[in-house]
Amino acid sequence: MSRTIVIANQKGGVGKTTTAINLSACLAVAEEPTLLVDVDPQANATSGLGIEVGPEMECIYEVLTGDASLGATLHHTELAHLQLVPSHIRLIGAEVELVGMQAREMQLRKALERIKSDYRYIIIDCPPSLGLLTLNALTAADSAIIPIQCEYYALEGLGQLLNTIRLVQRRLNPNLRIEGVLLTMFDSRVRLSKQVAEEARSFFKDRVYRTVIRRNIRLSEAPSFGKPIILYDAQSMGADNYLSLAKEVMNHDEES
Amino acid sequence: MSRTIVIANQKGGVGKTTTAINLSACLAVAEEPTLLVDVDPQANATSGLGIEVGPEMECIYEVLTGDASLGATLHHTELAHLQLVPSHIRLIGAEVELVGMQAREMQLRKALERIKSDYRYIIIDCPPSLGLLTLNALTAADSAIIPIQCEYYALEGLGQLLNTIRLVQRRLNPNLRIEGVLLTMFDSRVRLSKQVAEEARSFFKDRVYRTVIRRNIRLSEAPSFGKPIILYDAQSMGADNYLSLAKEVMNHDEES
Ligand SMILES: Nc1ncnc2c1ncn2[C@@H]1O[C@H](COP(=O)(O)OP(=O)(O)OP(=O)(O)O)[C@@H](O)[C@H]1O
Ligand SMILES: Nc1ncnc2c1ncn2[C@@H]1O[C@H](COP(=O)(O)OP(=O)(O)OP(=O)(O)O)[C@@H](O)[C@H]1O
Ligand SMILES: [Mg+2]
Ligand SMILES: [Mg+2]
Numbered sequence: 001m002s003r004t005i006v007i008a009n010q011k012g013g014v015g016k017t018t019t020a021i022n023l024s025a026c027l028a029v030a031e032e033p034t035l036l037v038d039v040d041p042q043a044n045a046t047s048g049l050g051i052e053v054g055p056e057m058e059c060i061y062e063v064l065t066g067d068a069s070l071g072a073t074l075h076h077t078e079l080a081h082l083q084l085v086p087s088h089i090r091l092i093g094a095e096v097e098l099v100g101m102q103a104r105e106m107q108l109r110k111a112l113e114r115i116k117s118d119y120r121y122i123i124i125d126c127p128p129s130l131g132l133l134t135l136n137a138l139t140a141a142d143s144a145i146i147p148i149q150c151e152y153y154a155l156e157g158l159g160q161l162l163n164t165i166r167l168v169q170r171r172l173n174p175n176l177r178i179e180g181v182l183l184t185m186f187d188s189r190v191r192l193s194k195q196v197a198e199e200a201r202s203f204f205k206d207r208v209y210r211t212v213i214r215r216n217i218r219l220s221e222a223p224s225f226g227k228p229i230i231l232y233d234a235q236s237m238g239a240d241n242y243l244s245l246a247k248e249v250m251n252h253d254e255e256s
Numbered sequence: 257m258s259r260t261i262v263i264a265n266q267k268g269g270v271g272k273t274t275t276a277i278n279l280s281a282c283l284a285v286a287e288e289p290t291l292l293v294d295v296d297p298q299a300n301a302t303s304g305l306g307i308e309v310g311p312e313m314e315c316i317y318e319v320l321t322g323d324a325s326l327g328a329t330l331h332h333t334e335l336a337h338l339q340l341v342p343s344h345i346r347l348i349g350a351e352v353e354l355v356g357m358q359a360r361e362m363q364l365r366k367a368l369e370r371i372k373s374d375y376r377y378i379i380i381d382c383p384p385s386l387g388l389l390t391l392n393a394l395t396a397a398d399s400a401i402i403p404i405q406c407e408y409y410a411l412e413g414l415g416q417l418l419n420t421i422r423l424v425q426r427r428l429n430p431n432l433r434i435e436g437v438l439l440t441m442f443d444s445r446v447r448l449s450k451q452v453a454e455e456a457r458s459f460f461k462d463r464v465y466r467t468v469i470r471r472n473i474r475l476s477e478a479p480s481f482g483k484p485i486i487l488y489d490a491q492s493m494g495a496d497n498y499l500s501l502a503k504e505v506m507n508h509d510e511e512s
Contacts, residue, residue, distance in 0.1 A: 217446050
């Protein structure tokens with residue numbers, strides 16, 4: 001049984017890509033066949049795994065415009081059970097191309113249908129916006145993880161994200177639910193971090209993961225070596241946090 | 257002589273709003289009449305100054321759709337020489353409304369014409385995207401400050417931003433130039449911080465400000481009290497950094 005999880009929050013720089021890369025890697029280390037799909041034109045999940053897509057190679061852009069199957073874009077990574085569907089800056093053009101298409105929000109969902117059964121987990125990284133790319137990801141997903149940075153502005157844009165999720169549930173994907181809210185870049189020395197965490201817990205109640213991702217220098221260094229944290233520095237706090245998140249995500253299956 | 261400076265970078269969370277608020281506040285403390293214009297639907301510059309706009313009050317949205325003059329939206333702040341044109345989440349609708357209008361990229365520029373002479377500096381905060389709102393800001397500006405976060409992904413999206421600036425220079429605003437590149441969230445304990453700073457300096461040469469904004473907990477706390485850093489904690493490193501940036505921006509005028 002395959003589960004598709006989207007990492008979504010239109011606020012920039014909150015840890016979507018860091019979560020997508022490291023959650024996928026930790027699931028793969030637990031020998032769960034995992035696919036990471038990069039739907040952000042900035043292609044940070046792609047470069048964060050040390051992969052570069054040239055203009056000739058097919059990527060998620062060709063999948064969404066219907067010019068290639070997902071299978072044709074698959075890349076291996078350093079982890080046996082982790083594969084990647086890469087992105088490229090040309091994906092910026094997809095928002096405009098998709099607008100005129102039939103069932104434009106369904107393109108990713110349709111493409112994933114064919115290969116879904118090969119993976120236990122499919123993780124989708126989104127851009128920092130609520131346009132057609134994120135709508136495609138929300139429509140393709142079974143559930144969403146919402147990273148919330150433990151900083152002042154973090155709670156302000158949430159209303160808009162929840163509205164968009166409700167809209168997608170009503171019109172495009174009735175099964176979509178919120179898998180969990182993940183507190184990121186938590187710094188126990190900062191009073192504000194604790195305040196934001198408390199506010200998020202009182203708003204989202206038990207949907208906030210017990211695992212809190214702490215601010216950790218090694219996490220911000222790992223992508224420059226093209227490696228997930230578990231391969232860059234397995235002893236770090238960052239690796240510890242994402243391993244514990246992967247456990248919570250896997251335990252969630254037993255419960256539901 | 258009035259100068260309009262836009263703070264732009266489509267990458268999320270790099271310090272655009274923190275720079276817009278604190279640079280404006282430090283210019284105002286130096287008794288230069290300053291206007292801060294919030295063009296981001298998330299309205300972080302508005303809430304970061306402790307201002308809240310209700311659905312009845314006019315804001316930048318009504319200015320861009322032509323339903324109100326800029327003068328009608330002005331708010332006073334705790335600093336005598338700083339005024340704000342606030343934003344509101346309803347600005348999200350402006351991108352769609354503007355698409356069909358004549359000279360849609362010129363709306364902000366036209367609105368600023370009438371009140372420009374009242375201010376020595378006009379600082380514009382942008383959303384993390386390169387859509388019509390940012391295009392309006394780039395078209396209205398004399399120059400752009402590009403904040404670059406000293407982290408791995410920071411240099412990846414720059415090509416796209418520079419392309420957009422060149423496009424605006426060619427077709428909408430030939431006078432637009434890059435005022436400077438500002439290194440933000442620099443952490444001297446992180447090797448990567450130094451690497452990104454070196455790469456930015458070798459690429460942008462003397463357009464990188466000598467002032468580097470260091471990562472500083474007090475900077476991330478200040479907006480939750482609705483105050484710029486100079487009023488929240490004038491002794492902090494963050495206040496020091498932004499005062500020195502304001503000096504560089506003011507000295508720039510003498511040179512050019
Ligand atoms: N727990 C953490 N500790 C330290 N740095 C972190 C942490 N999580 C993320 N970062 C760093 O913060 C920056 C933003 O994170 P990331 O790119 O994952 O956010 P994002 O939400 O994907 O951003 P965007 O909205 O641009 O896609 C990156 O430079 C990343 O390396
Ligand atoms: N020098 C700094 N030290 C510590 N925290 C900082 C610093 N600069 C910004 N921050 C914090 O980092 C987060 C992102 O900064 P900010 O909101 O200014 O970025 P932005 O580019 O405006 O984001 P967006 O793309 O969402 O508009 C905020 O929570 C802010 O308080
Ligand atoms: Mg990202
Ligand atoms: Mg901002």
